[in-house]
Amino acid sequence: MWQKMMFPMFLGERVPPETLASTLAELDSCLQLLEDKFLKDQDFLTGSHISMADLVAITELMHPVSAGCQVFKSRPKLAAWYKRVEAAVGEDLFQEAHAVVMKAKDLPPADTAMKEMLKPLVQVLLR
Helix, strand or coil: CHHHHHHHHHCCCCCCHHHHHHHHHHHHHHHHHHHHHHHCCCCECCECCCCHHHHHHHHHHHHHHHCCCCCCCCCHHHHHHHHHHHHHHCHHHHHHHHHHHHCHHHCCCCCHHHHHHHHHHHHHHCC
């Protein structure tokens, strides 16, 4: 999902509105599935203790967050899980682990040579 939004930004191009809409709908569906099928009424994805599943899932969710999607804003269950994961890892370590991805949207656009090299890949991703 994040590739569909971040690659065009990296190349200095706009994300087509239809791509943005379908990507956000897909994200919403995935978030609902995460809540309903995996998190359920548990503290963490696999039960009462943090696991590798939580660490992988939170890392994946930080990608759309870094692109400006407010993933947790309208989802109190996921927001509470986020806070539990952050607390279990430790706030400082959590922030450090995600620092690079959170700065991705602030990167300058790629130079001309890089744009030309990545353009075919981006066109495939945006279909």
